[in-house]
Amino acid sequence: MRGSVYTFKIPQVEGGATVSIKVIWSQKLLYHEGQFSLNVPFSFPAFVNPVGKKISKREKILLNVSSGVGKEILCKSTSHALKELRREVGKMGFLYDAEVLTWSSADFSFSYNVYSKDLFGGVLLQSPLLRDIDDRQMFCFYLFPGNNQSMKAFRKEVIFIIDISRSMKGGPFESAKNGLLSSLQKLNPEDSFNIIAFNVETYLFSSVMEQATEEAIIEATRWLNDKLTADGGTNILVPLKQAIKLLAETTNSIPVIFLITDGAVEDERDICNFVKGYLTSGGSISLRISTFGIGTYCNHHFLRMLAQIGRGHFDTAYDADSVDFRMQKLFTTASSIILADITVDALEHLDSLELLPFCIPDLSRGSPLIVSGRYSGNFPDPVKISGTLADMRKFTIDLKAQKTKDLPFDRVVGRRQIDLLTANAWLSGSKELEQKVGMDCVVVVMCVIIVSPCKPNSINLLLRCRLQK
Numbered sequence: 001m002r003g004s005v006y007t008f009k010i011p012q013v014e015g016g017a018t019v020s021i022k023v024i025w026s027q028k029l030l031y032h033e034g035q036f037s038l039n040v041p042f043s044f045p046a047f048v049n050p051v052g053k054k055i056s057k058r059e060k061i062l063l064n065v066s067s068g069v070g071k072e073i074l075c076k077s078t079s080h081a082l083k084e085l086r087r088e089v090g091k092m093g094f095l096y097d098a099e100v101l102t103w104s105s106a107d108f109s110f111s112y113n114v115y116s117k118d119l120f121g122g123v124l125l126q127s128p129l130l131r132d133i134d135d136r137q138m139f140c141f142y143l144f145p146g147n148n149q150s151m152k153a154f155r156k157e158v159i160f161i162i163d164i165s166r167s168m169k170g171g172p173f174e175s176a177k178n179g180l181l182s183s184l185q186k187l188n189p190e191d192s193f194n195i196i197a198f199n200v201e202t203y204l205f206s207s208v209m210e211q212a213t214e215e216a217i218i219e220a221t222r223w224l225n226d227k228l229t230a231d232g233g234t235n236i237l238v239p240l241k242q243a244i245k246l247l248a249e250t251t252n253s254i255p256v257i258f259l260i261t262d263g264a265v266e267d268e269r270d271i272c273n274f275v276k277g278y279l280t281s282g283g284s285i286s287l288r289i290s291t292f293g294i295g296t297y298c299n300h301h302f303l304r305m306l307a308q309i310g311r312g313h314f315d316t317a318y319d320a321d322s323v324d325f326r327m328q329k330l331f332t333t334a335s336s337i338i339l340a341d342i343t344v345d346a347l348e349h350l351d352s353l354e355l356l357p358f359c360i361p362d363l364s365r366g367s368p369l370i371v372s373g374r375y376s377g378n379f380p381d382p383v384k385i386s387g388t389l390a391d392m393r394k395f396t397i398d399l400k401a402q403k404t405k406d407l408p409f410d411r412v413v414g415r416r417q418i419d420l421l422t423a424n425a426w427l428s429g430s431k432e433l434e435q436k437v438g439m440d441c442v443v444v445v446m447c448v449i450i451v452s453p454c455k456p457n458s459i460n461l462l463l464r465c466r467l468q469k
Helices: 171-185 214-227 237-245 270-282 300-309 319-335 345-349 414-428 431-449
Strands: 005-009 030-032 035-040 057-066 073-078 083-088 092-099 108-114 119-125 137-144 156-165 192-198 203-204 254-260 288-294 314-317 337-344 352-356 369-377 383-389 394-399 400-403 460-463
Touching: 057 108, 073 083, 073 092, 092 214, 137 337, 137 383, 137 460, 156 171, 156 237, 156 460, 171 254, 171 288, 171 319, 192 214, 192 237, 203 237, 214 319, 254 300, 254 319, 270 300, 288 300, 288 319, 300 319, 300 414, 314 319, 337 345, 345 383, 414 431
Parallel strands: 119 400, 156 192, 156 254, 254 288, 288 314
Antiparallel strands: 005 460, 030 035, 035 108, 057 092, 073 108, 083 092, 119 137, 137 369, 192 203, 337 383, 352 369, 383 394
């Protein structure tokens, strides 16, 4: 919700008139330990209340929950007094309707659980929209980690690669350092770690991987605080190669590279192609790379693509205040893997396939796995999903495919698909992909514009948005 200003200018409003404004947006639900939560801005400043006579006002919230899973969902908490209107398997409807003297001073929050002890998932199929230029069918498959605490996470060997170039000086470096130290505290004693700091040079905390003991973490904290200062330029490829070399002999654990940077470099495509070539040539196929961008100047397409190639995760923080929190959240997801090397047998037999992301990520304890795409041909039912557990046993689950009409695929996965396709277009330089991304953006914008209740000649709409080149 931050970083954008929306101004509506409505001329010739007469006294006593009622002005109705309809606003549509999409936002992600937060997920933590099996619980989904939603927070919607619903607090209004005091100056929007008319001065003088107390006038009764009406607040109304209609909440429809469609989880997309064929399991019972349980309401956990809500900020407003909701009345239950309906309940089905995987769906709920609520209403809040109240007469008030002053507008709400509290945001609307709601949370619910989809309870299952064991790992579970499903496949959703949907036909393309009438305005869609791509006439292939749409699909989305999901896996939830469940609440089975006996399902262990993989042992980890983690290397943090942290940018200490001149642009990181001050707040960005201190925030990134705090986030890194907080992430070190999340390691288990059987895990191992190392830190590589870089500008145009590289600086290693240790020449070998260190066990994540309390003493080693204290020593790493001292090294970060006393030995490093932010200065100089940026060279990402050299420390990346050093990290890959240190992790080359990893066995019975997940090797993870966690890259933190606020800059952009000229050889970003070469870096992606190098990592892609290394992984496809058979060298340490289990390597995972997650990336974290700080600020607006780093190339988010590059960082997203590098994470996609490395079957990892990507996130960003636009301001120093959110670096620590978002970095810890990303590291928790990237390092709590319970099912790795996931494959979907059904996809091999389709006539055509577009898979996003093109490398299927792992399933982590703190986050559901969602993969979407387009296809032509007969989608099989059930769909067999296979992967590897932390004890190196093979795991297989059959997911039931179901056609759905009431889930807005274009909104649920639209933004995510545009981000991934844009990153793919950036790496490949494909004009066809660029055109597809442009058309997908037009479709998403149309979804918002066509529902406006105002006539084009009666409203002046100004949108100031942060755009990224």
